[in-house]
Amino acid sequence: MTESTYRIQGATGEWEVVIGLEVHAQVVSKSKLFSGAATAFGAEPNAQVSLVDAAMPGMLPVPNKECIRQAVRTGMAINARINKWSRFDRKNYFYADLPQGYQISQLYHPLVGEGAIEIAVDEKNPEATKTIGIERIHVEQDAGKLMHDQHPTMSYVDLNRSGVALMEIVSRPDMRSPAEAGAYLRKLRAILRYVGSCDGNMEEGSMRADVNVSVRKSGAEFGTRTETKNVNSVRFVMATIEHEANRQVDLIESGGKVVQETRLFDPGTGTTRSMRSKEDAHDYRYFPDPDLLPLELDDAFLEDCRNSLPELPDAKRHRYENELGLSPYNAQVLTAEVETARWFERLLGEAAKAQGKPPADVAKQAANWLISELFGALNKLGIALENSPVTPEKGAELLALIGDGTISGSIAKQVLEKMLETGDGAAAIVEREGLKQESDTGAIEAVVAKVLADNADKVAQFKAGKEALFGFFVGQTMKAMQGKANPQVVNELLRKALG
Amino acid sequence: MTELTELGVAAIRDGVAKGDFTAAEVAEAFNANVAAAQDALNAFIVATPDKAIAAAKATDAKRAAGEALGKMGGVPIGMKDLFATVGVQTTAASHILEGFVPQYESTVSQKLWDAGAGMLGKLNLDQFAMGSSNETSYFGNVISPWRRNDGGNAPLAPGGSSGGSSAAVSARLCPAATGTDTGGSIRQPAAFTGITGIKPTYGRCSRWGIVAFASSLDQAGPMARDTRDCAIMLEAMAGFDPKDATSLDMPVPAWEAGLSADLAGKTVGIPREYRMDGMDADVAKSWDDGIAWLKDAGARVIDIALPHTRYALPAYYIIAPAEASSNLARYDGVRYGLRDLPDGAGLQDMYAATRAAGFGAEVKRRILIGTYVLSAGFYDAYYTQAQKVRTLISRDFTAAFEQCDVILAPTAPSAAFALGDNIDDPLSMYLNDVFAVPASLAGLPAMSVPAGLNREGLPLGLQIIGRPFDEQGVLNAGLAIEQRAGFAAKPEKWW
Numbered sequence: 004m005t006e007s008t009y010r011i012q013g014a015t016g017e018w019e020v021v022i023g024l025e026v027h028a029q030v031v032s033k034s035k036l037f038s039g040a041a042t043a044f045g046a047e048p049n050a051q052v053s054l055v056d057a058a059m060p061g062m063l064p065v066p067n068k069e070c071i072r073q074a075v076r077t078g079m080a081i082n083a084r085i086n087k088w089s090r091f092d093r094k095n096y097f098y099a100d101l102p103q104g105y106q107i108s109q110l111y112h113p114l115v116g117e118g119a120i121e122i123a124v125d126e127k128n129p130e131a132t133k134t135i136g137i138e139r140i141h142v143e144q145d146a147g148k149l150m151h152d153q154h155p156t157m158s159y160v161d162l163n164r165s166g167v168a169l170m171e172i173v174s175r176p177d178m179r180s181p182a183e184a185g186a187y188l189r190k191l192r193a194i195l196r197y198v199g200s201c202d203g204n205m206e207e208g209s210m211r212a213d214v215n216v217s218v219r220k221s222g223a224e225f226g227t228r229t230e231t232k233n234v235n236s237v238r239f240v241m242a243t244i245e246h247e248a249n250r251q252v253d254l255i256e257s258g259g260k261v262v263q264e265t266r267l268f269d270p271g272t273g274t275t276r277s278m279r280s281k282e283d284a285h286d287y288r289y290f291p292d293p294d295l296l297p298l299e300l301d302d303a304f305l306e307d308c309r310n311s312l313p314e315l316p317d318a319k320r321h322r323y324e325n326e327l328g329l330s331p332y333n334a335q336v337l338t339a340e341v342e343t344a345r346w347f348e349r350l351l352g353e354a355a356k357a358q359g360k361p362p363a364d365v366a367k368q369a370a371n372w373l374i375s376e377l378f379g380a381l382n383k384l385g386i387a388l389e390n391s392p393v394t395p396e397k398g399a400e401l402l403a404l405i406g407d408g409t410i411s412g413s414i415a416k417q418v419l420e421k422m423l424e425t426g427d428g429a430a431a432i433v434e435r436e437g438l439k440q441e442s443d444t445g446a447i448e449a450v451v452a453k454v455l456a457d458n459a460d461k462v463a464q465f466k467a468g469k470e471a472l473f474g475f476f477v478g479q480t481m482k483a484m485q486g487k488a489n490p491q492v493v494n495e496l497l498r499k500a501l502g
Numbered sequence: 503m504t505e506l507t508e509l510g511v512a513a514i515r516d517g518v519a520k521g522d523f524t525a526a527e528v529a530e531a532f533n534a535n536v537a538a539a540q541d542a543l544n545a546f547i548v549a550t551p552d553k554a555i556a557a558a559k560a561t562d563a564k565r566a567a568g569e570a571l572g573k574m575g576g577v578p579i580g581m582k583d584l585f586a587t588v589g590v591q592t593t594a595a596s597h598i599l600e601g602f603v604p605q606y607e608s609t610v611s612q613k614l615w616d617a618g619a620g621m622l623g624k625l626n627l628d629q630f631a632m633g634s635s636n637e638t639s640y641f642g643n644v645i646s647p648w649r650r651n652d653g654g655n656a657p658l659a660p661g662g663s664s665g666g667s668s669a670a671v672s673a674r675l676c677p678a679a680t681g682t683d684t685g686g687s688i689r690q691p692a693a694f695t696g697i698t699g700i701k702p703t704y705g706r707c708s709r710w711g712i713v714a715f716a717s718s719l720d721q722a723g724p725m726a727r728d729t730r731d732c733a734i735m736l737e738a739m740a741g742f743d744p745k746d747a748t749s750l751d752m753p754v755p756a757w758e759a760g761l762s763a764d765l766a767g768k769t770v771g772i773p774r775e776y777r778m779d780g781m782d783a784d785v786a787k788s789w790d791d792g793i794a795w796l797k798d799a800g801a802r803v804i805d806i807a808l809p810h811t812r813y814a815l816p817a818y819y820i821i822a823p824a825e826a827s828s829n830l831a832r833y834d835g836v837r838y839g840l841r842d843l844p845d846g847a848g849l850q851d852m853y854a855a856t857r858a859a860g861f862g863a864e865v866k867r868r869i870l871i872g873t874y875v876l877s878a879g880f881y882d883a884y885y886t887q888a889q890k891v892r893t894l895i896s897r898d899f900t901a902a903f904e905q906c907d908v909i910l911a912p913t914a915p916s917a918a919f920a921l922g923d924n925i926d927d928p929l930s931m932y933l934n935d936v937f938a939v940p941a942s943l944a945g946l947p948a949m950s951v952p953a954g955l956n957r958e959g960l961p962l963g964l965q966i967i968g969r970p971f972d973e974q975g976v977l978n979a980g981l982a983i984e985q986r987a988g989f990a991a992k993p994e995k996w997w
Contacts (some may be wrong), residue, residue, distance in 0.1 A: 054606055058832040060599065061586050061608060061711040067746045093828050095876070098848055104831020158849075160836065288876035290885060293717035293825050295747050 007124070007133075009180030011218065018218045020248040021225055022184050023176035024240070026191060027169045028201035029145065030073045036144050036168035037107060039066030044207050048150070048161035056166040058102035065293050066091075070168035071298065073200040074114050074142045075308045077170060080198045080315055081137055083118025085305060091142075091459055095288040098311070099160055100147040108143035108171075110289045114298065115140035120194065121317060122186040129320065129335035135187050136175030144171050147380045170201065176215065176225065188212065188237045189339070193316050196378050197341045211235045214268075216247040217261070227261040230273050234268050242367035243268045319344055327351075327366035336374055342389050347373055353399030358406045376419055384423065392426050393419065399428035409433065411438050411490055425434045442489040444496065447480070450488070451496050456481045465501060473497065495502035506531040507674045511577050511731035512758075514677055518561060518576030525558035525565075525576030529620055532578050535675045536622055539647075542997030545660075545670040547583045547641050548591055549623035554578040557620025559738025564618075572618030573738045580670045580679035583624035584631055585611045585713040585722075590621075594713040595629045595639035598833045598840045608711025609743045610680065610722045615740035622676050625666030629862045630830065631687055631715040634934040636665030638864040646695060646918055647673035647993035649958030654706050658960070661691025661934075667725045668695040672993055678726035678735050684719045685818050686914075686938025688981060689950035692725055693913035693963025696952045696991055698980065699725040699982060700732045703970050704945030705750035708743030714829040716822035717748075719942050729951065729981040733757040735974065745785075752971065760974045763982040765988040766800035770979065771906030775811035778915075778938055784956035785912045792910050792953055792964040792983055799982035806906055808898040813891045815941040819932060820875050820888035821943070826865075827872025867928065896944040903969045908979045911937050913950040913963035938967060947973045951980040952989040961991065 010017040035042055038055035068259035078085050090112040093105040118137040123129045147165035149158050172191065178184045192203035192210060203210050212235075231243045246268075251261050265284075266275040314322070316338045317372045323334035337347045347370065354369045355362040377398065381391055393401075400435070401418060404410045410418060410433055421432045433439055441447060454476060455462055465472040480493050506528050509517065518525045540546060561576040586592045586604040593599040607615075615621075620653060629638040636644040636659060646660040646669055660669040664681035668691035671679050681688035683701035692699030700723050707722040724735035737757055743749040753807040770791060777786070794801050835841035835856030842855035861869070875884035902909065914934055924931040941948035947970070950963035964983055968976035 057837055059586075059606070059838070060592065060602070060710070060713045060832070063710050063746050065745060092943070095828050095831060097831065097834060097850075097853055099836050102832060102837060104834060105828050169859050188826075286878045288828070288873065288878075288881075290824060290881070294714075341693070468620075482810070 007179035007183055009182065011252045016254050017221065018248070018252045019221050020179060020244065021176050021217045021219060021228070022178035022180075022244055023215040023228075023317045024178070024184060024187065025176075025213040025215070026172040026188070027211050028077075028172060028195055028203070030142075030168035030170055031072045031200055031202060032067060032069045032073060032168060033068055034069075035166040036067055036070050036142065039164050040166065044209070046163055048159070052162040052165065056102065056162055060316075064107060066293070066295065066298065067168065068454070070142060071114065071300075072304075072308055073168075073198075074140060074170050075300070075305065076198050076312055077172075077195065077200045078118060078140050079309055080194050081118035081120055081310055083137060083140065084116035085300070086110065086112065086114055086116055087300045087305070089114045091292045092289045093292045096285045098146070098197050099158065100149050100165070102147070102162065102165060106144050107148065107292055109141035111291070112297075113139040113141035120187065120190055121181075122183065122190045122371050123335070124180075124182050124186050126335065127332065129331050130423045133183065135183075138173045138233050140170050140172050143169050143171060156227050176228075182198055182245040184214070184244055185237050185241045188240060190316070193339060193341065195311055197315055198286070199313075204477075205236050208235060212240050214240055214243045214247070216244055218248050218251045218255070219418055224435070226255075227263050228242045229261065229264055229275075231266040232278065239268055242273045243275060246273060250275070275441030316341075316344075323366075327363050329366060329370050333370045333374060333499055335403060337370060339359070346388055346395055349395035350402075352397050353396050354402045357399045357403035365402065365406070368406065372398070372402060372415075376416065379448070380419055381424055393422050397422060397428055403434060404429055408440060408442055408489060410438055414438050414440065414486055438487060440489050441484055441487050442492055444492060447484070447488050447492055447496055450480055450483050451500050452491070454483060455500055462501070473501070476501070507535050507677075509677060510727040511574065511678050515571070515573075515575055515734070516575045518565065519571055520622070521565070525561040525620075526555060528576060529554040529558035529578045529622075532543070532622055532676055535673075536670075537640060537997050539673055539675050543645050543647060543669050543673060543675070544642050545626055545666045545673070545675055546580070546623040546964050547593060547626050547666070550621050551623075553618040553624045554588070557615065557618070561618050561620075563629070566947070572616065572735060574614060575618030577618065577677060578620045578622045579614065579620050579735075580625045580667060580676040581611055582627055582664055582667050582680045582682060584627060584682050584713045585680060585883060586713070587611055587621065587624065587691060590624060592624065592713070593641070593849075594631070595627045595641055596833075596860065596862065596865065597640040598856070599713075600640070600840065602839050604711075604712060609708035609741045609745065610712065613741065614680070614735075614738050619738070625664075625670055625679055625877065628687075629664055629865050629991050630713065630826070631682055631684055631720075632864050633661040633662040634686070634690055634870055634922065634931050635659035635924065636662045637921060638662075638862050640862060643921055644669045645766050645921070647995075647997070648695060648764040648918060648960055649993070649996065650995055651812070658918040659870050659921050661694035661914075661918065663687040664691045664699070664725060668697060668699075670694070671697045671725055673997075674992075675909045678724055678731055680722060680739070682715075682720055683938075683942065684715050684721075684822060686724045686935040687799065688725055689938050689963065689965055690914045690934055692950040693952075694918040695964075695995075696961030696989065698728050698949065698951050698984070699979075700736060700949035700973065700976065701942070701947065702736060702740060702973050703750065703947045705748050706736075706740045706947075706973070708741070708746040708749050710743055710745040711896060712980070716825040717829060718825060719822060721959045729977055729984050730758060730761060732980075733761055733948070733977050743966050749982065750971075755974060757907045757974055757977055760867075760978075761937055761981055762978050763799055763985050765796060765982050768801045768908070768975070768979070769906040770796045770801045770803045771806035771909045772803060773806050773808040773909055773911055775808050776911045780792065782916050784917070785915060785962060788953040788956075788962045788964060789910070789912050793973055795983050795986035796910060796979060798986060801979070801982075804906060806902045806909065808895075808902060808940065810891060810894040810898050811940055814895050814943055815894070815936050816892035817888040817930065818935070818939040818943060820884050821892065823872035824876050824885055825872070827869045827876065830861070833857065835860075864928070892943045895940055899940075899946060899967075907969070907972075908975050909967040909997065910979070911965045911967065912966040913937060917956045917958065917960035917962055930958035941965075941967045946970060947976045949976050949980050949985070951983050953983065953987050954989060955991055961989075
């Protein structure tokens with residue numbers, strides 16, 4: 004367990020920051036939480052609105068089992084208690100984006116109880132972890148969206164999002180720095196994406212956070228917190244905390260008091276401003292929704308949820324280290340995003356097949372190539388891994404050529420570039436470009452002899468003790484053979500020739 | 503041949519099937535009655551004679567083609583204007599929904615049309631089903647076809663909230679009508695007008711497409727001339743609906759076929775808590791008559807205790823307004839219905855203006871009560887406490903039904919009162935539901951059957967409450983009373 008050393012330096016000394024996050028994650032499901040309307044992002048305004056979503060008179064909500072299933076699976080993925088008996092409550096307030104005049108949510112009896120997530124604050128040191136408690140996950144309806152730019156004096160309402168299922172994932176106030184909050188969000192997003200219960204796309208608003216921040220002197224009671232609503236990127240969440248913590252310290256040290264209030268983050272200035280204070284807070288008049296019966300889950304349903312869970316990032320990372328022999332860093336990089344892990348596992352499977360070896364024997368080669376070669380090349384081209392023209396199958400073909408000595412690692416770099424350019428297979432490129440590695444001892448011996456003869460002065464210096472010149476001879480030999488010589492053979496023959 | 507409008511559901515269904523008359527003739531006869539009574543009784547908000555004729559012709563065509571007719575084949579009915587009807591204005595008798603024309607049909611009304619019924623029109627009611635006299639309707643109160651025998655001709659209340667339904671059935675404007683019952687809204691108006699009405703077990707009839715008042719209590723049911731007609735119509739209305747999460751996933755029994763007035767082996771419970779101090783003497787007498795009739799039908803009659811009865815009405819007037827305050831939040835002027843947008847108004851101003859203009863006084867009163875009892879600091883003292891009372895009431899019934907099969911009680915504490923009598927005193931108005939509300943809170947099937955006339959010549963009803971899902975037991979006890987009461991009175995036509 005690592006302890007955060009993050010502190011705000013105030014005039015009166017150091018201040019500790021206490022952070023809790025309420026993350027709203029849009030559930031991946033074809034239809035909404037209580038209606039059959041579609042949930043796809045980007046549809047024409049009001050094209051995905053059922054009579055229920057528009058709260059027409061006499062319309063009734065019917066729970067969508069798939070949304071419940073996704074929330075239960077998410078709860079299981081954070082090792083949380085799943086409540087077999089839960090209930091929906093109405094949260095009453097008036098707003099034009101809320102057709103029913105209430106949001107169906109879960110206040111008194113949430114679907115998911117206590118759980119936890121392990122985060123690693125330092126990417127380079129994935130073993131140094133900290134556990135962040137999760138208080139609960141409840142399921143609720145999203146609201147619609149107001150559009151203020153369609154008419155000079157009127158606002159328009161788009162109800163496409165109205166009724167879409169959200170999971171509200173409420174953390175304990177266990178985070179102590181912007182970095183921890185960032186790590187928590189990234190880890191949570193990774194888990195959601197592994198589980199497939201939320202796409203984690205913060206730009207499209209399918210994941211957003213309410214950021215609770217307070218400050219205190221080390222060891223003191225929690226201070227009064229503020230809640231900054233609807234922050235929609237990891238970077239903004241970190242900026243919110245940074246700004247809010249400093250603002251609170253300045254306020255307290257100049258004799259003021261932090262008031263419990265709701266604030267808004269302005270991405271333009273990186274600052275927060277007050278939205279409404281506790282005094283103006285709504286009285287939501289929560290009460291059990293009489294249109295819905297309590298949600299009772301049976302063992303078969305829970306078993307089905309559990310069986311449908313994939314291997315989760317922590318388990319995968321440990322397996323990569325223990326069974327595949329990857330370094331903690333590589334294992335961390337490959338498991339941080341589900342797409343990367345999937346890509347890697349396909350590459351590993353194909354590579355093992357192509358080389359006729361068990362996966363553990365090709366894992367390091369595959370991991371190193373993916374992380375240091377393909378990631379870099381794609382990065383330069385600005386292409387995401389999912390869209391890579393070099394597929395895992397094609398990557399495995401390239402790895403096989405390296406593995407059996409057909410090409411050297413440096414030639415492989417050239418081949419990869421050509422593959423990315425043309426989309427052709429590695430073997431075809433090696434054949435066409437004549438890049439096949441020369442391992443024939445005789446041919447290499449002849450070149451070595453010529454290199455040594457041409458550089459008799461350097462040979463003399465080498466023999467006189469300037470051993471660093473060995474690299475020069477290797478380079479000259481490789482250059483003479485257009486890089487195609489097997490470097491191991493070149494090394495051996497040079498050592499022999501130089502005695 | 504009797505006049506067609508004197509016929510009930512079974513008689514029309516059978517007569518059409520046999521070819522004694524056509525469904526179109528029936529529809530025309532009732533259409534004429536509807537039109538002739540509208541100015542005097544104001545039972546309908548909208549008449550739909552063309553719909554009645556179209557449905558009747560469809561039934562006649564089916565018969566001509568030799569096809570089977572539905573359970574309600576050829577029967578025109580009135581539809582309480584709380585049920586959404588596609589293409590026909592649906593208002594809940596509120597200004598806020600005036601002009602609202604749904605693009606959807608409520609499950610219950612659709613089932614009735616599928617069973618061969620036709621629509622004579624949308625019936626008046628208390629606004630959002632909140633009221634016991636029909637005086638809260640935005641479209642003017644319904645006037646009962648009944649008059650006291652004192653020659654005073656004071657306009658009487660038809661009961662509420664299904665007052666359009668009760669007036670129309672008793673005045674022969676329709677052979678049957680739909681009602682909804684949240685705290686007595688089928689049973690009390692049925693009692694006031696000398697007709698029969700049953701509220702089935704909560705969940706029997708889908709609530710989908712019925713404008714919500716209090717979701718945990720609202721339940722649709724039939725209002726008709728007699729028990730058999732109610733059984734027939736309830737069969738057509740009931741059934742599981744996946745669109746209503748509180749709908750009962752159970753088969754619909756063949757209630758009509760199961761009708762039997764032989765109560766041998768049955769035990770009837772008489773709840774002593776319902777016998778209140780200062781009870782109306784005629785009501786008390788009709789209750790005693792009911793006991794005698796049920797004994798005559800073979801039942802054993804015992805005293806039972808429902809100890810928490812006196813807490814039922816206060817609990818109801820917390821729970822129902824609480825749910826209503828939330829259910830009615832959707833009428834905000836944004837998407838449909840009335841919008842009052844004063845010059846330069848913002849969103850909050852629009853809400854305030856729209857809801858101030860759109861809701862009637864009684865609706866506002868209940869929204870205020872409901873908002874209050876749910877608000878922070880009061881929730882536990884009111885809402886939580888009321889839910890506990892509700893549980894205790896249910897337990898009272900569960901315990902009672904270990905001793906008896908059905909419970910007999912008066913439907914309402916008095917016969918129909920004159921319009922205006924209670925309008926300025928909401929508490930005495932609320933007391934009308936004192937006998938009806940316990941069964942609503944417990945979700946039990948309960949019906950009202952006519953028992954006789956009081957000394958003023960006005961009908962009195964008896965209420966039968968049954969076990970959950972035992973509509974048959976309730977209907978059978980109702981039939982036994984009906985056969986012995988011999989209630990044949992009908993309002994003298996003065997309109």
